[in-house]
Amino acid sequence: MHPMTPVPYRVRSRRPDRADTVTLALEPVSGPCPFSLPGQFTMVYAHGVGEIPISLSGRGRTGALVHTIRAVGAVSQALCRKRPGDLVGVRGPYGTAFDVAGAAGLDVVVAAGGLGLAPLRTVVRELIAHRSRYGRISVIAGTRTPMTLLYPRELDRWRMAHDIDVQVIVDHPDHIWPGPVGLVTKLIDRIVFAPRRTAAFVCGPEIMMRAVADDLMARGVPARRIALSLERNMKCGVGRCGHCQLGPLLLCLDGPVVDYERVGGLLAVREL
Amino acid sequence: MSVGGSVGGNALMDTVVIESLEPLIAALQSAGYAVVGPTVKDAAVRMAEISSVEDLPAGVGDVQRPGNYRLAERGDEMLFDFAASPDSAKRFTQPPRQRLFRMRGQTIEEVREKAPRVALLGVRACDLAAIAVQDRVFLGRHPDPTYRRRREALFLIAVNCAVPGGTCFCVSMGTGPKATTGFDLALTELASPHRFTVESGSERGAQIVAAIPHRPADQGDLTAAEEVSRIAATRMGRHVDTEGIQQWLPAAHDSPRWTDVASRCLSCTNCTMVCPTCFCSTVEDITDLTGEVTERSERWDSCFSLDFTELSGQPPVRSSALARYRQWLTHKFATWYDQFGTSGCVGCGRCITWCPTGIDVTEELSAIRDGTGETSCIR
Ligand SMILES: Cc1cc2nc3c(=O)[nH]c(=O)nc-3n(C[C@H](O)[C@H](O)[C@H](O)COP(=O)(O)OP(=O)(O)OC[C@H]3O[C@@H](n4cnc5c(N)ncnc54)[C@H](O)[C@@H]3O)c2cc1C
Ligand code: SF4
Numbered sequence: 001m002h003p004m005t006p007v008p009y010r011v012r013s014r015r016p017d018r019a020d021t022v023t024l025a026l027e028p029v030s031g032p033c034p035f036s037l038p039g040q041f042t043m044v045y046a047h048g049v050g051e052i053p054i055s056l057s058g059r060g061r062t063g064a065l066v067h068t069i070r071a072v073g074a075v076s077q078a079l080c081r082k083r084p085g086d087l088v089g090v091r092g093p094y095g096t097a098f099d100v101a102g103a104a105g106l107d108v109v110v111a112a113g114g115l116g117l118a119p120l121r122t123v124v125r126e127l128i129a130h131r132s133r134y135g136r137i138s139v140i141a142g143t144r145t146p147m148t149l150l151y152p153r154e155l156d157r158w159r160m161a162h163d164i165d166v167q168v169i170v171d172h173p174d175h176i177w178p179g180p181v182g183l184v185t186k187l188i189d190r191i192v193f194a195p196r197r198t199a200a201f202v203c204g205p206e207i208m209m210r211a212v213a214d215d216l217m218a219r220g221v222p223a224r225r226i227a228l229s230l231e232r233n234m235k236c237g238v239g240r241c242g243h244c245q246l247g248p249l250l251l252c253l254d255g256p257v258v259d260y261e262r263v264g265g266l267l268a269v270r271e272l
Numbered sequence: 273m274s275v276g277g278s279v280g281g282n283a284l285m286d287t288v289v290i291e292s293l294e295p296l297i298a299a300l301q302s303a304g305y306a307v308v309g310p311t312v313k314d315a316a317v318r319m320a321e322i323s324s325v326e327d328l329p330a331g332v333g334d335v336q337r338p339g340n341y342r343l344a345e346r347g348d349e350m351l352f353d354f355a356a357s358p359d360s361a362k363r364f365t366q367p368p369r370q371r372l373f374r375m376r377g378q379t380i381e382e383v384r385e386k387a388p389r390v391a392l393l394g395v396r397a398c399d400l401a402a403i404a405v406q407d408r409v410f411l412g413r414h415p416d417p418t419y420r421r422r423r424e425a426l427f428l429i430a431v432n433c434a435v436p437g438g439t440c441f442c443v444s445m446g447t448g449p450k451a452t453t454g455f456d457l458a459l460t461e462l463a464s465p466h467r468f469t470v471e472s473g474s475e476r477g478a479q480i481v482a483a484i485p486h487r488p489a490d491q492g493d494l495t496a497a498e499e500v501s502r503i504a505a506t507r508m509g510r511h512v513d514t515e516g517i518q519q520w521l522p523a524a525h526d527s528p529r530w531t532d533v534a535s536r537c538l539s540c541t542n543c544t545m546v547c548p549t550c551f552c553s554t555v556e557d558i559t560d561l562t563g564e565v566t567e568r569s570e571r572w573d574s575c576f577s578l579d580f581t582e583l584s585g586q587p588p589v590r591s592s593a594l595a596r597y598r599q600w601l602t603h604k605f606a607t608w609y610d611q612f613g614t615s616g617c618v619g620c621g622r623c624i625t626w627c628p629t630g631i632d633v634t635e636e637l638s639a640i641r642d643g644t645g646e647t648s649c650i651r
């Protein structure tokens with residue numbers, strides 16, 4: 001099959017997360033669900049509108065590919081409007097994964113900015129599946145307002161049932177928000193981890209990821225154990241359109257998940 | 273990643289001599305190939321379908337300089353004494369626009385694009401190298417079956433360059449001027465008497481030669497052919513020092529020279545369109561009037577276009593012309609190695625000739641390496 005031809009998938013379920021964000025579970029119209037790893041993405045096609053990269057935010061019980069999509073433009077809006085039973089095209093999963101197993105024996109910091117929590121949910125679910133293998137686990141999440149926080153009930157479950165320190169910070173509090181206000185880096189002071197024995201998984205806006213990574217490094221977390229998930233324009237996902245380049249990297253093949261040792265210097269070059 | 277049964281440099285039979293191209297063209301045609309070769313059109317040497325030797329540009333030469341191309345009548349019998357044409361094999365390996373699939377209701381059907389049997393006559397050594405570069409892109413980790421079929425249907429007849437152009441630097445890039453691999457047949461054109469030496473590079477190449485009148489090459493033919501390539505190698509219009517370029521070029525991301533070249537670059541995308549290895553593309557959907565059937569195509573794109581790196585709600589990653597030129601040059605000469613294990617430049621000189629403001633990659637590279645931000649000459 002041609003690498004640019006999608007496979008027909010059906011929307012199995014749809015759950016609105018917040019005003020502009022929807023979580024869809026997708027299943028192939030025929031045949032089994034493909035294998036996927038935390039951090040990977042698929043190219044999702046909305047008939048006649050276009051195709052965009054979306055990270056996996058989970059796996060359904062039947063193996064369905066779960067995606068959390070924010071409506072920001074033509075294609076993401078079209079996908080957010082899809083209803084159960086509707087058809088979309090899917091290619092993938094593609095790209096590199098978060099090495100969750102590689103964090104065994106270490107403390108784990110999961111740092112999310114906004115929608116960055118979506119791909120990181122697959123990481124946390126994987127950590128929970130083998131909770132005893134890991135040391136302290138902290139999830140720190142930044143969000144614009146209390147209303148835009150993703151998966152609030154699941155965050156509570158992580159906190160209550162799985163011995164995870166979950167902390168949320170908001171940019172713009174409302175009058176009832178009891179928690180901290182500011183950037184997610186502020187929360188690094190409030191969690192406990194042994195820097196030299198810590199693995200970090202980070203996803204969010206690029207400046208947030210760089211700030212978190214620099215802060216963690218300054219505390220002694222090795223750059224090679226800080227994994228980021230990067231975003232660039234992607235038209236193919238399979239290394240043939242050229243759009244996703246970051247210096248030597250083709251982020252659809254060499255990413256989206258990359259470690260800070262590899263990309264810290266590249267991200268510091270303006271407009272690379 | 274060999275395609276089309278090419279066997280590289282091992283000649284499948286000894287070099288032979290043919291007196292005329294007419295039987296070769298006829299044999300290719302009867303083997304079912306459309307023969308595409310150099311012709312004169314639009315005041316340039318353009319690749320187009322030919323029916324006989326008469327269509328080839330006898331006695332025509334070219335003058336190529338930064339931002340400048342013109343034909344020169346020589347009036348002799350030589351058919352291939354010019355350098356790279358604005359057309360490269362890319363048009364055939366990666367057509368400017370290709371349909372991908374059709375989505376109709378519940379079904380997605382692949383469009384099986386035709387893979388025409390084309391014999392490309394007059395391919396240069398640099399262009400063979402460019403095809404090998406494209407093979408790495410399209411037959412790599414996610415191989416493209418359409419590309420593979422198109423490649424296999426392409427019969428490649430190289431003609432070794434005798435008269436390199438003023439913008440050529442294949443010697444610097446190690447790709448020419450003599451074709452050593454990747455062809456079905458490789459010809460060297462010789463004068464007085466007018467004749468061609470022919471080497472076969474594949475089984476199907478050898479079969480074509482066996483079907484046409486030929487004689488074994490004698491020592492005189494072989495020596496004359498070697499002389500053509502030896503002299504061509506001494507006549508390169510340009511030169512690049514590639515030593516350590518994979519390291520020093522990306523490291524020079526703050527060179528003042530980028531500002532200088534960005535002030536001359538129009539972001540017109542010409543360089544990427546004429547480049548035989550530039551492969552970037554984008555996709556497009558066309559929906560019929562009923563709204564039921566959508567056809568998706570892939571078409572050439574360029575890293576010089578502003579929307580190439582667009583992201584919603586923020587400026588494109590490479591918003592400035594400086595960043596876009598830096599991306600192009602650095603990719604071609606350095607980061608291509610990281611991605612595909614080879615240089616992205618084969619030294620054909622097309623981007624220099626066809627740049628409307630005459631930007632010369634070889635001059636930019638030496639200025640960046642030497643750490644100067646000044647333009648060496650004003651045009
Ligand atoms: C690896 C990866 C994973 C992603 N995961 C998610 C996810 O889980 N959920 C989610 O909501 N979004 C995710 N995105 C971002 C998502 O792809 C964009 O929001 C989407 O492409 C916007 O397309 P549009 O047509 O709706 O918007 P438009 O603004 O109309 O898009 C214009 C063009 O820019 C591109 N583009 C715009 N924004 C982005 C962006 N942020 N990243 C890459 N290309 C962009 C589009 O693909 C399109 O080519 C991810 C992006 C990448 C690269
Ligand atoms: S970069 Fe210029 S000289 Fe090099 S292969 Fe492309 S067009 Fe030819």
Ligand code: SF4
Nearest residue numbers: 537538540541543627
């Ligand atoms: S380098 Fe020349 S040909 Fe290329 S985009 Fe700039 S002006 Fe156009």
Ligand code: FES
Nearest residue numbers: 236237241242252
């Ligand atoms: S998305 Fe096309 S090359 Fe990476």
